[in-house]
Amino acid sequence: MGYPERKNKILRILDKKESLDVQEIADELGISAVTIRRDLVQLAEEGLLIRTHGGAMKAPARHPFTAFADKETVAASRKKYIGKLAASLVKPGDTIFMDCGSTVFAMCPHLKTISPLRIITNSLPAAAEFMDSPGIQVNLAGGEMDGQRKAIHGDRAIAHIRSYHAAKAFIGTDGLSVKHGLTAFSEKEASISTAMAASADKLFVLCDSSKIGKDSYLKFAPLSALTALITDRELAPSQETQLKGKGVKIIQ
Amino acid sequence: MGYPERKNKILRILDKKESLDVQEIADELGISAVTIRRDLVQLAEEGLLIRTHGGAMKAPARHPFTAFADKETVAASRKKYIGKLAASLVKPGDTIFMDCGSTVFAMCPHLKTISPLRIITNSLPAAAEFMDSPGIQVNLAGGEMDGQRKAIHGDRAIAHIRSYHAAKAFIGTDGLSVKHGLTAFSEKEASISTAMAASADKLFVLCDSSKIGKDSYLKFAPLSALTALITDRELAPSQETQLKGKGVKIIQ
DNA sequence: ATGAAAATGATTATTTTTGATCGAATTCGA
DNA sequence: TCGAATTCGATCAAAAATAATCATTTTCAT
Structure with a gap:
């Protein structure tokens, strides 16, 4: 068995x-x-x-905000590590895209001290996080609210994202493999991620090691699109060599 | 265990x-x-x-966007009254605009049971309020977040509002008088209110009696634009007769 | 078929959890 | 304000569960 x-x-x-x-x-x-x-x-x-x-x-019904709040899991500590690492790539004066995943959200606490900073996002928790940070300008995508994901999705939001340009985009993924590249669980998230990737100079993908080598069902970007993969230190060596072989830059 | x-x-x-x-x-x-x-x-x-x-x-319920920190003041109880009254004008199947004032926000608890309902707003607390209400579709204006007002403002948000149409608009005001009509304290809020008013068939203004007969500094709409004024029962009789004389319909 | 990688099971050391005890702090009534 | 009763926080020991290590088996790609 x-x-x-x-x-x-x-x-x-x-x-x-x-x-x-x-x-x-x-x-x-x-x-x-x-x-x-x-x-x-x-x-x-x-x-x-x-x-x-x-x-x-x-498991309690998938309530994204509680999902963001769950502190005790292994995945959560990995996310914190990745979030901090990703945040260190952001410099004062930057304009960045952030998607609505929980891994990307983990960057928020570490971004608060960076000023000035402009953030374009479709994530409501991220927006809420910077509500009281005067040095940080948040641009929230407009459109239909997805209560489950606590984010804005849909054509309108995509058009909003497309109308901006940023130096760096930080996005999450549900799966990442040499064979299929980046894969997402939902059409909604994938389309936002794609739009952010297309409008940014550099694309950073945040993905904890448990998702690497696994695939979700919707392919949305090839590995060649990545500027770098930001992950944790528990990445299997075999995966690491495979990815490096494909020319993926790994930050961990 | x-x-x-x-x-x-x-x-x-x-x-x-x-x-x-x-x-x-x-x-x-x-x-x-x-x-x-x-x-x-x-x-x-x-x-x-x-x-x-x-x-x-x-513990007190905490939402991603801490709603307005109104304590149990007199103004708060008036707002609750007005909010309930205004909500009673909303019917299943409606599409409505809601602005980002605290008086309009007071409608939210009473709207939760109305389904289906489509709400177009620039208010983050309102959006948060309906996060878990599956029958209610929230369309959030996109653009720059104003952390102080917990809302989205700016040209982008106005363009967003303008691109929609709704049967009813519910907006607040900082001042209302026979002489100067509706007045606001800030350009930002006024422009959003104007845009909502222009894109709706009916315009309901929510304003507690303490603000009636007073003016703020920016005129943004004449009394003739109102479909009805929704206020509380403590409105001074003299104000009431003056407003009725101008053809304002009062709901209280 | 064959060797490398992954999965499984047994064993041991470490960590976590729990309940007990005791001095210190807090509450409440007089 | 004072004193008795309760509650709290810290420390300790025992029990349980876990993580780490290693040997063995299985799986998989070549």
Whole structure:
């Protein structure tokens, strides 16, 4: 029984049980507790459940703002690292694009001290973050609000983004692989990302190592479009060599 | 039972009980009081509740955009009254403009149950308010964010508003008098209000009685533009007769 | 087929969690 | 204002869970 099969079984058990512990799953599936723990770590990273000491809990309904607020996961600490790193590429006087993903949002705390700075974004949490930062000018894309993603999406927003130019664009991605380049989970996010990429001189992609080597379903940009990939230090060496082989500059 | 699970249970209890004490929770969950105290400290740090001596209290709801910090002043209760009244003019299927004033914002809680509804606004708190209301489609004006007013202003925003049409516009004003009509304190707000008024079939002005008969410095619309004035019940009779004499319809 | 890479399981050391205890701080009534 | 009762914070020890390490098996691309 491979990981994908166990993953399904674990999630199915969780559907009924609300919370469960490691040993319980191990017994039920006839698999060692060590492996179950490894599975749970991975499932937690994918956001499909919440890891607890001793087991796991159902993931709360994907509420982006709470998703941004979840501090205890491994992915969150990676995001913080990546956010800080990405923010260090921003200089006073810059104009930058920022998309609406949580990884890109992690840049915000580190950008507050940079002044002057102009940020063009479709992310409401990002806009809120700079509400009281006088040195930072925020330009919010207009259009239909997506309450789930806490962002502005749609044709209108894309037209808005297209009408601006910025030196640097910072975008996230749901998947990144040598084979398929950048992939997104949703058409909405992909189109905004594409528009930002097209209107910026440099394109920085923020992506934690858990998503590298994986693909989501919608291809939206080739690796050749990247100025650099910003990721964490846990990137598998094999992935690293593959990406470097393709000429991708990696910042970590 | 680990911390995450207890955390949920504690918050669920708090949802119903408003306030609770340590021993009470400890008994209910069958866990030592020491542990509950530790939990409460952590929950308080996360801002999910307020720690008190001996227990905890509900935390005030916090949204990405902290709405207007109106306390329980007289003006606030008038605004609530006006907001409810104005909301009663909105029907399912409407498309409406809402500006970024606090009086107009007071409509929001009463609009949440109206579905379907399309709202075009430049107010960030209003947008945030409907973030979780699936039946309500929010169209946010794009452009430069004004952190002080928690709204989007500028040419871009005005062009955005102008490109739409709505059946009804709800706007606030800083002053309203028979002599000078509607007056505003700031160019920014006035231009947005004008644009909304121009693109709507009906114009409703929300203005509490304390501002009626007073003028701010920038005239932005004549009384004849109003479909109706929505105000509170404390309007001075003399003002009322004057306004009616000018053909202003008053809803209160 | 074959060797490298990945997945799995067992074992051990480390970390986390929990509850108990005790002195210090806070609340509340007189 | 004072004193008793309660609550709090810090420290400690025990138990549980985890992370790290290593050997073994499986998988996969060549």
